[in-house]
Amino acid sequence: MNVLVTGGAGFIGSHLIDYLLDAGHHVHCVDDLSLGRRDNLRHREGHPRFAFTELDLLHYDQLHEVFWDGAFQCVFHLAANSDIQAGTGCMNIDLNRTFLSTYTVLRCIRDHRVKQLVFASTSAIYGDRDELLHEDFGPLFPVSFYGAAKLASEAYIAAAVANFGLQAWIFRFPNVVGERTTHGVVHDFITALEKNPRQLTILGDGKQSKPYLYVKDLIEGIIFGWERAQEPLNYFNLGVESTITVQRIAEIVVEEMGLKRVEFAFTGGDRGWVGDVPRFRYDLAKIHRLGWRAKRTSEEAIRLAVRAELQRRGWNR
Amino acid sequence: MNVLVTGGAGFIGSHLIDYLLDAGHHVHCVDDLSLGRRDNLRHREGHPRFAFTELDLLHYDQLHEVFWDGAFQCVFHLAANSDIQAGTGCMNIDLNRTFLSTYTVLRCIRDHRVKQLVFASTSAIYGDRDELLHEDFGPLFPVSFYGAAKLASEAYIAAAVANFGLQAWIFRFPNVVGERTTHGVVHDFITALEKNPRQLTILGDGKQSKPYLYVKDLIEGIIFGWERAQEPLNYFNLGVESTITVQRIAEIVVEEMGLKRVEFAFTGGDRGWVGDVPRFRYDLAKIHRLGWRAKRTSEEAIRLAVRAELQRRGWNR
Numbered sequence: 001m002n003v004l005v006t007g008g009a010g011f012i013g014s015h016l017i018d019y020l021l022d023a024g025h026h027v028h029c030v031d032d033l034s035l036g037r038r039d040n041l042r043h044r045e046g047h048p049r050f051a052f053t054e055l056d057l058l059h060y061d062q063l064h065e066v067f068w069d070g071a072f073q074c075v076f077h078l079a080a081n082s083d084i085q086a087g088t089g090c091m092n093i094d095l096n097r098t099f100l101s102t103y104t105v106l107r108c109i110r111d112h113r114v115k116q117l118v119f120a121s122t123s124a125i126y127g128d129r130d131e132l133l134h135e136d137f138g139p140l141f142p143v144s145f146y147g148a149a150k151l152a153s154e155a156y157i158a159a160a161v162a163n164f165g166l167q168a169w170i171f172r173f174p175n176v177v178g179e180r181t182t183h184g185v186v187h188d189f190i191t192a193l194e195k196n197p198r199q200l201t202i203l204g205d206g207k208q209s210k211p212y213l214y215v216k217d218l219i220e221g222i223i224f225g226w227e228r229a230q231e232p233l234n235y236f237n238l239g240v241e242s243t244i245t246v247q248r249i250a251e252i253v254v255e256e257m258g259l260k261r262v263e264f265a266f267t268g269g270d271r272g273w274v275g276d277v278p279r280f281r282y283d284l285a286k287i288h289r290l291g292w293r294a295k296r297t298s299e300e301a302i303r304l305a306v307r308a309e310l311q312r313r314g315w316n317r
Numbered sequence: 318m319n320v321l322v323t324g325g326a327g328f329i330g331s332h333l334i335d336y337l338l339d340a341g342h343h344v345h346c347v348d349d350l351s352l353g354r355r356d357n358l359r360h361r362e363g364h365p366r367f368a369f370t371e372l373d374l375l376h377y378d379q380l381h382e383v384f385w386d387g388a389f390q391c392v393f394h395l396a397a398n399s400d401i402q403a404g405t406g407c408m409n410i411d412l413n414r415t416f417l418s419t420y421t422v423l424r425c426i427r428d429h430r431v432k433q434l435v436f437a438s439t440s441a442i443y444g445d446r447d448e449l450l451h452e453d454f455g456p457l458f459p460v461s462f463y464g465a466a467k468l469a470s471e472a473y474i475a476a477a478v479a480n481f482g483l484q485a486w487i488f489r490f491p492n493v494v495g496e497r498t499t500h501g502v503v504h505d506f507i508t509a510l511e512k513n514p515r516q517l518t519i520l521g522d523g524k525q526s527k528p529y530l531y532v533k534d535l536i537e538g539i540i541f542g543w544e545r546a547q548e549p550l551n552y553f554n555l556g557v558e559s560t561i562t563v564q565r566i567a568e569i570v571v572e573e574m575g576l577k578r579v580e581f582a583f584t585g586g587d588r589g590w591v592g593d594v595p596r597f598r599y600d601l602a603k604i605h606r607l608g609w610r611a612k613r614t615s616e617e618a619i620r621l622a623v624r625a626e627l628q629r630r631g632w633n634r
Contacts, residue, residue, distance in 0.1 A: 088480055095420060099469070101410060108409070117319070127475065138455025140468075141475035141550060148476040152416070152469030158444065158458035159465040163405055204398075233458060 002026045006057060006071045007035030007079030008103060011180045012120065012173075012215060016076060017041065019219045021050060028070045030055040030063070034097075035082055040180050057101035060108070067112040076222075077105050083183060084124065084146040091145055098149035106160050114166070117157065118226055121238070123170040123280055125151040134283040135172070135235055136308040154235075161233045169226050170235040174282060177305035178215030179312075185246065189253040190313070195242035199263045202255070206247035206266050207261050210280060211240045216299035217294040224292040240294040240301070249302050256306045257315065319343045321389045322578040323374060323422060324396030326506055328497045329437065329490075329532060333393060334358065336536045338367060345387045347372040347380070351414075352399055357497050374418035377425070384429040391433035391543075394422050400500055401441065401463040415466035423473055427481050434474065435543055438489040439553070440597055442468040446633030451600040452489070452554055467614030471552075478550045487541050491599060494622035496629075502563065503622050506570040508631070516580045517571070523564035523583050527597060528557045531618035534611040541609040555617070556599040557611035564618050573623045574632065 004018060007013045008029030013036065020027050026049045029041065033054055044050045055062050057079055081087055081097035102119075109117060125140055126133050138148030142148045160166050177186060192200055213221075221238040229236070247264065254262045287293075296304065320337060324330045325346030330353065337344050343366045346358065350371055372379050374396055398414035399403055413553045419436075426434060441464030442457055443450050459465045477483050494503060509517055530538075538555040546553070564581065571579045601610075613621070 091420075103408075107408060110449070126326065130480075136455045138453045138457060139552060140455060140457055142472055143476060143479035145476045146320065147479070148469075149471035151472040152465075155442075155457065155465035155468040155472075156462070157460055159460060159462045160459075162445075162460035163462070235456060274556075277539075 001073045003011050003076060004028050004070055005073045005076045006030050007036060009033060009038060009040050010078065011182055012176060013078045013216050014180055015219050017044065019223060021047060028066065030290035032056045035182060040277055057104050058096060059169055061299050062137060063104060063108050067108045072114050074118065075088060075105060075109060075114055076118045078120045079103060079111060081146060084144050087145045094149035098146060099152045102153035103156060106156055107165060110164050117166055117168045117223065118162065119157055119168060119170045121154055121170050122147065122150045123155065123172055123174050132281050132283045133237065135286055136235055169229065170232050171222055171225060171238045173218065174239040175210055175212045176218050177301050178210050179308040181305060184235060185249055186309055189250055190309055193253065193257055193259065197259050199265055200250055201265045201267065202246055202250055203267050204269050204271050207242045207245055208271060209245045211243045212293055212298040212301045213240050214296040214304055217296055221287060223290050225287060228249040228290050236287045237282040237284055239256065239284055241284060242297040243281060244298040244302055252302055253306050318390045319388055320391045320393060321345050321387055321394045322395065323347050324353060326350060326355060326357050327395065328499055329493060330395045331357035331497055332532050332536050334361065335539060338364060343472065345383065347383060349373045350508045367511065374421050375413060377421050380421060384425045389431050392426060393421060393435045394475040395437045395482060395486060398463060401461050404462045411462040415463060416469045419470035420473060423477050428552055431479045432484060432552050434483055434485045435539065436474055436485060438471055438487050439464060439467045440489055440491050442471065449598050449600045452552055474552060485550050486546065487601055488539055488542060488555045490535065491556040492527055492529045493532050493535050494529050495617050495624040497621060502566055503626055506567055507626055510570065510576060514576050516582055517567055518582045518584065519567055520562055520584050521586050521588050524562055525588060526560045526562045529615040529618045529619055530557050530611055534609055534613055537605060538615035542604060545607050551603045554569060554599040554601055555604060556601055557615055558601060559614040560598060561615040561619055569619055570623050573627060598603050
C-alpha cells in the first residue's frame with residue numbers, strides 16, 4: 001500500500017514508519033522538522049520504499065504536490081504540536097500545528113480522493129474528568145488548547161467521513177514513552193539530575209497518576225485497530241490499564257542513573273501546570289474487545305524509556 | 318452593562334440586540350453584513366446606547382480596536398455562517414466564518430480580559446443520532462462542516478475558560494424561526510410557491526421531523542440561562558419539545574398563502590441533503606430545571622414565521 005505519514009520524523013511517527021516499512025508498505029514521510037528529527041529516520045535513508053519531504057503542512061500547494069506524486073491509499077496523520085504546555089501560553093501554536101494542519105490534510109484527502117485516514121488523537125479531548133474515560137463520553141470540554149485543537153480535528157474528520165466517503169480511524173493516545181522521545185517528564189528529570197544530582201524539583205505534589213504506554217505497544221495497537229475495525233468512522237482509546245505517579249517516575253530515573261540520597265522537592269498543588277490533567281484512566285474495553293492489549297505496564301514502559309534516554313545521552317552506570 | 322454582539326445584524330442577533338437595549342444595556346454590534354442586513358437594525362439607528370461597526374471578524378486588528386473602545390463586560394458571539402448546506406460544498410466557509418471568527422473573538426477576550434462570553438452553538442455538534450439528545454452526550458461526531466466548526470468553537474471556549482478565567486455560556490440552538498429570517502425552509506417554500514403555485518418540490522420524503530423554536534422564545538432562553546446559571550462553563554440545549562415535519566411546514570405555508578390544490582413532489586430519501594440531520598429531539602430537562610420553557614410550539618413558531626415573511630414580501634391573502 002502507498003501510505004503517507006505526516007509528522008513521521010517525530011517520536012511516534014518514526015516508530016510507525018519502521019513498522020510500515022517492515023510490513024512491506026511504500027511510505028512517504030512529510031515533516032517540517034520543527035519537533036521531528038531527521039536522525040529518527042537516518043537508519044531508513046536510501047530504503048527503496050521510503051521517501052521524505054520536508055514540508056510545513058500549512059502550505060497546501062506543496063502538500064498537494066506530494067499527494068499528486070504519492071497516489072496514497074492511506075494517510076497516517078500524526079503531525080501536531082506535541083508540547084501541550086507550550087500551547088497554553090500561545091494560542092496559535094496549536095491552532096496552526098495541531099488543527100489547521102489537519103484541515104489542510106483533509107483538503108488534500110478530498111482533492112485526491114484518498115480512501116483512508118488514521119488520526120492520532122489524545123486523552124486531552126476529554127478535559128479534566130475523574131471518571132474512567134469511555135470513548136462515548138460527553139460533554140467534551142478540553143482544558144488545554146492542544147486538547148481543543150485535537151477535538152476540533154476529530155470534528156472535521158467526522159464531517160469529512162460523512163461528506164467525502166472517507167474511512168477514518170481515530171486513536172486517542174495516552175502519554176506515550178520509549179526510544180526517541182524529545183521532551184516530557186523523563187527528559188526533564190534526567191536533565192535536572194544531570195545538573196544537580198542531589199535534589200529534584202517535582203511539579204505538583206508528585207501524586208499525579210497517569211498511564212504511560214510504551215511506543216511499540218502503541219504502534220501495534222494502531223495497526224491492529226486499522227486492520228480489524230471497519231466502520232466508516234472508528235474510534236478507540238489506546239492505552240494501558242496500569243498507571244504510575246510522577247513520584248514513582250522520579251524514583252525510577254534516580255535508580256537507573258545509579259544515584260543515592262536524592263531529595264525530592266515538590267512545588268505543591270494537585271497538577272503540574274494550568275491545562276495539565278492531574279489523573280485520568282481510560283476505559284479500554286472497546287480495543288480489548290477487538291483483541292488488542294498492551295504488553296508492557298506503565299512502570300515497564302517508563303523504565304524502558306529511561307534506559308533508552310540514558311543510553312542516548314551516553315550514560316554508563 | 319457594556320456588551321458586544323457579533324453577528325448582530327443577523328436574524329437572531331438583531332432580536333438579541335432589541336432585547337438587550339430594552340433591558341438598558343449599552344450594545345456594540347459588529348457584523349460583516351455578508352449574511353446580516355443593516356435593515357434588521359434600522360429601527361435602532363441613533364439609539365444613544367447603540368453602536369454599529371461593519372467588520373470582518375477575521376481581522377484581529379480591527380476587532381481589537383472595537384474591544385479597546387468598548388470596555389465590554391460580556392461578549393455575545395453569534396457571528397457564523399448560518400447556511401449549513403453551503404458549507405458542505407466549500408470547506409472554508411465554515412472554517413473562516415464559524416470557527417476562525419470564534420478564535421479571533423477569544424484572542425480579543427483574552428487580550429482585553431473580558432469576563433463573560435455567551436456563545437451560539439447548535440444541535441449540529443451532536444451529528445446524526447436517533448436518541449433524545451442530552452447535553453452530556455457523546456461521542457460528538459458532526460456530519461456537517463458547520464457542526465464541526467461549532468464543536469471546534471466549543472472546544473476552544475472550554476480551553477479559554479480553563480486558561481483565561483473566562484466565564485462562558487454555551488447555548489445549543491435548534492432550528493430557529495421568526496421575523497427577519499434570511500433563508501431556510503419557510504423562505505424556500507414561499508419563493509417556490511410564488512414561482513409555481515400549483516406544485517411544490519419537497520426535499521427528501523417530507524417526514525424529516527424537527528423542533529422549530531420561535532426566535533423570541535430563544536432570546537428569552539439565552540437571557541434566562543445567562544442570568545441564572547453561574548458555573549465557570551455553562552451549557553444548555555435550548556429548544557421546544559414539539560416537532561414538526563417538513564410536509565406539515567409546507568401545508569402551513571400553502572394555507573397562509575391562501576393557495577388551493579398544490580401538489581407536493583417529494584425528491585425521496587430520508588434526508589434533504591448530505592449533512593442534513595433528518596430528525597432529532599433535544600433532552601431539555603437541564604434548561605427546564607433551571608426554570609425556562611418555550612412558550613410557543615414548533616407549529617405555532619412556523620406559523621408566526623410564515624406570516625412574518627409573507628408580510629415582509631407584501632403578501633395579502
